[in-house]
Amino acid sequence: MITTLDDFGLNRKTNREIINWTQSMKVDFVSLLANSPFTNDAIQIYKENKNQEFSLGLHFNLIEGKPLCSRKDVMSLVSKKGTFYPLPQFIARLFFGLIKKEEVMRELQKQYDVFKDNQIHCEHISSHQNIHIFHIVYSYVDEFAKKNNIKYIRQLQTVKNRLRKFPIKYLSFIILYLISSRLFPLKMEQKSSFYENTFHPGTTYD
Helix, strand or coil: CEEEEEEECCCHHHHHHHHHHHHHCCCCEEEECCCCCCHHHHHHHHHHCCCCCCEEEEEECCCCCCCCCCHHHCCCCECCCCCECCHHHHHHHHHCCCCCHHHHHHHHHHHHHHHHHCCCCCCEEEEHHHHHHCHHHHHHHHHHHHHCCCCEECCHHHHHHHHCCCHHHHHHHHHHHHHHHHHCCCCCCCCCCCCEEEECCCCCCC
């Protein structure tokens, strides 16, 4: 079983809680939010604790905060305020074909570049609120992962296992996932068969 801690970079409290968890229990993956005001704080803590036996990966984010790209380069992803559309609006825009692939790929590259710029190997990709699970976004992430030799992408079963703890969220997700499968009938290639258990230290998600 793989243990993953999400939202590294969300805030200082979460950053420190994640490192505390890695020091007190076996953690395999930690997922970094690359566009947060506290991303640099997380990277600094990570570099100070490089002896920890976990791999850092990208927690791809298109629904919270500001993009790393300039607004003019990702117009379909951001509001007039220059911030990402929140999850409900993002999904609606995605399903109505208002999200442009080239802009998703552009922002994905920028967030991945945070790893390259800091000479950190990116082992895996997940996403904030699991937006990459919806078929068309998954196809973009899968294409990007292959191009950059990223070994793991979080899979559907991990998301379902987690959301079963929250019946209303689980039902909503299943409905949206089925709609996604009808709108974008793409084959979801499995990257791995391991069971992943996810946690969010320092937040109220768990």
